[in-house]
Amino acid sequence: MALAKSKSEITQARLGGLKLPGGGEWITAARKAALKRVQDMGLPSRRDEYWKYTDPTTLAQPEAPPAALFDVGDDTPVYGEIDRLKIVFVDGVFDPDASDDLSLEGLEVERIADAARADIHWARDLFGVLEARGQTPVARPLAALNTATANEGVVIRVTGRVLRPVSLIYLHRDETSDAMLHHLVKLEPGAEMTLLENGPAAARLNKVLEVEVADGASFHHVRTQGRDHERRAHTHVFARLGTESRFKSFTLTVNGVLTRNESVIELTGDNASAHVAGAAVGDGDFLQDDTVFVTHDAENCESRQVYKKVLRNGATGVFQGKILVKEGAQKTDGYQISQALMLDDDSQFYAKPELEIYADDVACSHGSTTGAIDEDALFYLRSRGVPRVDAEDLLVLSFLAQAIDEIDSPEIADELLSRLEAWLKRRRG
Amino acid sequence: MLDIKDLHVKLEDEDKQILKGVDLSVGAGEVHAIMGPNGSGKSTLSYVLAGKEGYEVTQGSATLDGVDLLDMDPEERAAAGLFLAFQYPVEIPGVGNMTFLRTAVNSVRKARGEAELSAGEFLKEIRARAKALKIDAEMLKRPVNVGFSGGEKKRNEILQMAMLEPKMCVLDETDSGLDVDAMKLVAEGVNALRSPDRAFLVITHYQRLLDHIKPDVVHIMADGRIIKTGGPELALEVENNGYAALLQEVA
Numbered sequence: 221m222a223l224a225k226s227k228s229e230i231t232q233a234r235l236g237g238l239k240l241p242g243g244g245e246w247i248t249a250a251r252k253a254a255l256k257r258v259q260d261m262g263l264p265s266r267r268d269e270y271w272k273y274t275d276p277t278t279l280a281q282p283e284a285p286p287a288a289l290f291d292v293g294d295d296t297p298v299y300g301e302i303d304r305l306k307i308v309f310v311d312g313v314f315d316p317d318a319s320d321d322l323s324l325e326g327l328e329v330e331r332i333a334d335a336a337r338a339d340i341h342w343a344r345d346l347f348g349v350l351e352a353r354g355q356t357p358v359a360r361p362l363a364a365l366n367t368a369t370a371n372e373g374v375v376i377r378v379t380g381r382v383l384r385p386v387s388l389i390y391l392h393r394d395e396t397s398d399a400m401l402h403h404l405v406k407l408e409p410g411a412e413m414t415l416l417e418n419g420p421a422a423a424r425l426n427k428v429l430e431v432e433v434a435d436g437a438s439f440h441h442v443r444t445q446g447r448d449h450e451r452r453a454h455t456h457v458f459a460r461l462g463t464e465s466r467f468k469s470f471t472l473t474v475n476g477v478l479t480r481n482e483s484v485i486e487l488t489g490d491n492a493s494a495h496v497a498g499a500a501v502g503d504g505d506f507l508q509d510d511t512v513f514v515t516h517d518a519e520n521c522e523s524r525q526v527y528k529k530v531l532r533n534g535a536t537g538v539f540q541g542k543i544l545v546k547e548g549a550q551k552t553d554g555y556q557i558s559q560a561l562m563l564d565d566d567s568q569f570y571a572k573p574e575l576e577i578y579a580d581d582v583a584c585s586h587g588s589t590t591g592a593i594d595e596d597a598l599f600y601l602r603s604r605g606v607p608r609v610d611a612e613d614l615l616v617l618s619f620l621a622q623a624i625d626e627i628d629s630p631e632i633a634d635e636l637l638s639r640l641e642a643w644l645k646r647r648r649g
Numbered sequence: 650m651l652d653i654k655d656l657h658v659k660l661e662d663e664d665k666q667i668l669k670g671v672d673l674s675v676g677a678g679e680v681h682a683i684m685g686p687n688g689s690g691k692s693t694l695s696y697v698l699a700g701k702e703g704y705e706v707t708q709g710s711a712t713l714d715g716v717d718l719l720d721m722d723p724e725e726r727a728a729a730g731l732f733l734a735f736q737y738p739v740e741i742p743g744v745g746n747m748t749f750l751r752t753a754v755n756s757v758r759k760a761r762g763e764a765e766l767s768a769g770e771f772l773k774e775i776r777a778r779a780k781a782l783k784i785d786a787e788m789l790k791r792p793v794n795v796g797f798s799g800g801e802k803k804r805n806e807i808l809q810m811a812m813l814e815p816k817m818c819v820l821d822e823t824d825s826g827l828d829v830d831a832m833k834l835v836a837e838g839v840n841a842l843r844s845p846d847r848a849f850l851v852i853t854h855y856q857r858l859l860d861h862i863k864p865d866v867v868h869i870m871a872d873g874r875i876i877k878t879g880g881p882e883l884a885l886e887v888e889n890n891g892y893a894a895l896l897q898e899v900a
Contacts, residue, residue: 595702600739601749603699604809605727605757614744614752621743621792 227262234263234282234365241371243336250348254367257352261361270358273538273570274480274509279362279454284398284424287450287477297389298418298444298639302631304387305329311392311422312372312399318389326380327413332373332402343375347404350430350458354484358513363456363482366428370402378411378437390419392448397422404430407437409462414440414629420448420476427455435462435489441469442632444639445479449505452478457496463489463518470627472636473500473508474643480509480538487514487521487549497526497626499636501616501643502535502567509538510558516549516579525556528623530616531567532647542574545582554584561619562592563612613644650848651675651698651817656709658690658697667693669873670709675817675866678845682859683852684884685870686892691852692736694870695821699733700726713817727753728760730816734806734823741793746805749793750775754812778811782838800831807838818842819850824858836861856888871896 223231235258240251264276278285307329308318314331322329335341348367354360376386388403399422407413411434421427433439445453453476461467473479485494500508514523529537539558560569571588593615601611617640627633651674658668667690675681685691697704698711700723711718718726741749755765766774779789782804794802803823810818820839824832839849839862851862859867859881867883868875869892877883877895887895 594739597739597741599699599701599723600735600741601753602723603701603727603733603735604749604753605724605760605813606753607724607756608722610752610756611724614749615741618741618743618792625743 223262227265230265230280231259231263234280235259237282238369240368241336244339244341246341246344247336247347250344251368254348254351254364257355257364258361258368261355261359261364263361263365270511270540273540274478274507276362278452278478279424279426279480284396284422285452286395287392287423287448287452289392289395290420290448290450292447298446299387299416299632299635301635302385304385304416306387306389307374308389308391309372309399309401309421311394311397312401312425314372324382324384324386326382326411327376327378327386329374329376329386332375332404333371335375336371342377342406343404346406346430346432347375350432350460351428351456353460353486354456354458354513360456360482360484362426362454363428363458366400366402366426366456370400370428372400373402373404375404376406376413378405378407378413381412385414385416387416387418390417390421390425392420392422392451395423397424399425401425401427403428405439406432407434407439409434410436412438414442417443418446420446420451421453423451425451425453425455427453429455429457431457431459431467433459433461433465433467436464437462438466439468440628442627442629443471444636445471445473445476447474447643449475449477451476454480455482457483459485459494461485461487461489461492461494464491465489466492467494468626468628469496470623471498472639473498473502474639475502475506476508477505478507480511482511483513485514485523487516487518487523490519491521492518493522495524495526495626497524497623498528499620499623499640500529500537501640502529502531502537503647504533504535506535507538508536510541512541514543514554516543516545516552516554518549520551521549522553523555524626525558526623526626527558528620529560529569530563530619531560531569532563534566536567537569539570539588540572541586542576543584543586545577545579545584547578549579550581552579552582552584554582556586557622558588559619560590561616562590609648613641616644617641650677651711651713651850653711654709656697656711657707658693658704659707661703661705667704667873668697671873671875673868673875675848675850677848679866680843680849680851680862680864681866681868682864682884683850683868683870683875684854684856684887689870690873691870692821695733695819695852698731698819699723724756725760727813727815728757732810732813732815732818734803734810734818734820736822736825738794738802738806740795742795744793746791746793747775747789750809750812753809757813775812779808781841782808783834784808799826800828800834803827803831803835804838807835811838811842816846817848817850819852821852822854823851824853824855832858833861856884859884869895
């Protein structure tokens with residue numbers, strides 16, 4: 221079907237100035253196929269149902285809108301106390317000097333540009349493959365655009381149980397930077413790893429993370445999207461889970477003019493478990509969108525979606541979450557909650573929870589709420605001598621706790637909590 | 650210590666008068682009980698003293714050691730030495746009981762011009778207080794009141810009271826939802842805090858709590874006023890004859 225004229229214009233405008241990066245035959249084939257997907261689907265516009273609450277114009281247009289650099293003041297680096305393998309990207313470009321030596325027992329890590337040069341590479345079976353699977357039933361053309369054109373990012377193959385996290389650090393140093401990052405993680409059967417991500421990355425970031433979690437493997441993902449006020453980010457996680465595998469992904473978003481985080485999770489082996497969670501705090505010119513699609517295609521699997529947003533001064537929160545239970549995915553246990561805490565009357569929250577179930581022996585529940593600070597709880601705390609502002613902060617943290625509880629590591633959870641406390645304190649006055 | 654004079658209170662959003670001229674004076678070291686039927690205004694009195702929103706004082710005053718309570722924010726009243734043990738303590742998921750207590754204690758200390766307790770000092774203090782109330786370490790770690798039984802919630806209220814060292818303690822239906830053993834434990838906690846410079850106002854429906862927390866003075870409240878004041882024998886009279894007989898007698 222031919223694209224509508226407006227969509228075609230948006231797509232041609234964006235693709236006009238782009239050319240595919242060079243590389244081996246396998247990656248060129250994957251990129252060409254992805255480019256074809258973009259051309260067939262067309263880039264998103266406001267008219268798309270999937271973009272009803274979040275305007276994709278600035279994400280799809282040829283140039284990134286500039287974003288002033290943000291001074292974090294005397295903030296210490298996130299995860300600073302945690303022993304990890306650091307891989308640094310500045311405005312979307314790998315920085316070898318700031319990065320650790322890319323070697324860690326139990327896993328292989330390589331830059332995508334290096335993997336691309338190989339004639340034969342294990343990544344061939346997955347690169348762009350998980351993204352392509354995630355294009356149905358809902359089109360995600362900006363992810364396909366990423367597969368077609370990104371030449372930065374890492375491919376990681378995990379063969380053992382790796383305790384030291386791999387930490388991807390994204391720095392924003394150029395007001396007009398437009399970054400495209402593509403990461404691929406393959407966990408072999410029984411393997412285990414933690415992936416950390418933090419930082420604003422660029423004025424505009426388009427990121428794809430593909431994760432293959434083989435039977436019995438376990439993947440933990442914690443990311444923070446920092447305080448950079450004017451940056452824009454559109455991220456995608458595509459994950460496929462094997463039998464008895466575990467997948468956990470948590471995202472903390474603090475400010476940013478536009479953030480859309482899409483998570484597309486497919487449970488394809490029995491007894492697998494997938495948890496995706498997010499805590500977002502936004503103030504003023506802030507739109508944060510969590511768009512989640514979990515597909516149950518095996519028996520006895522469990523999935524949880526836990527999203528909490530704290531909004532004030534006209535900030536906007538969006539949640540689009542779906543649980544699809546395919547025929548035969550019996551004994552599915554699916555749960556979804558999205559909640560917004562409004563700290564004033566100016567903010568808004570749009571929620572679209574969806575369940576689509578084709579199996580008859582499943583337990584799925586979902587809920588969505590929007591509310592203000594609980595006056596009874598506030599009075600209780602104040603009656604114990606806690607000043608109003610401190611009591612409000614405690615209740616905000618209380619509200620976010622269910623999402624933060626989804627982080628397995630107490631060390632990381634504590635660190636993110638203290639960042640949230642600092643954010644709340646800064647917001648005063 | 651606590652002086653309430655001709656206190657008139659209505660609901661802020663409704664034209665409904667709840668307290669219609671309450672007069673009450675509690676001296677240092679004394680324990681007063683307020684009894685009365687449902688809807689007599691007992692809980693409203695406790696909320697108005699603690700500073701809950703939604704009520705409008707239309708007349709009268711309430712002072713603590715001569716300081717006007719009604720003009721203060723709830724946190725200022727706590728710092729001034731007022732403590733309300735809630736009938737229904739509020740659950741606060743995601744906030745550890747210990748974190749909450751430490752924030753409360755240090756807020757109050759700061760407001761009173763005292764040095765904040767270090768983590769070590771606080772821990773020492775809370776362990777001793779908690780032990781007396783049979784509150785274990787696990788209960789201190791749990792989120793505030795979440796998943797607590799009725800008895801645990803009330804013991805937690807008394808623990809907060811002990812930690813904040815108030816002058817004037819108001820206990821709103823502290824016996825509700827408690828079995829006999831739990832009530833004894835709570836009463837022991839309260840009795841341990843009795844001192845010459847601390848006063849208690851115990852609000853209750855039933856006389857049985859007063860077997861364990863012995864009052865000096867008993868007030869009967871009905872329709873927004875204190876209609877009768879007497880000694881502990883007044884509570885027994887209520888227990889034996891009910892409120893109806895008493896109301897009739899006063900009318």
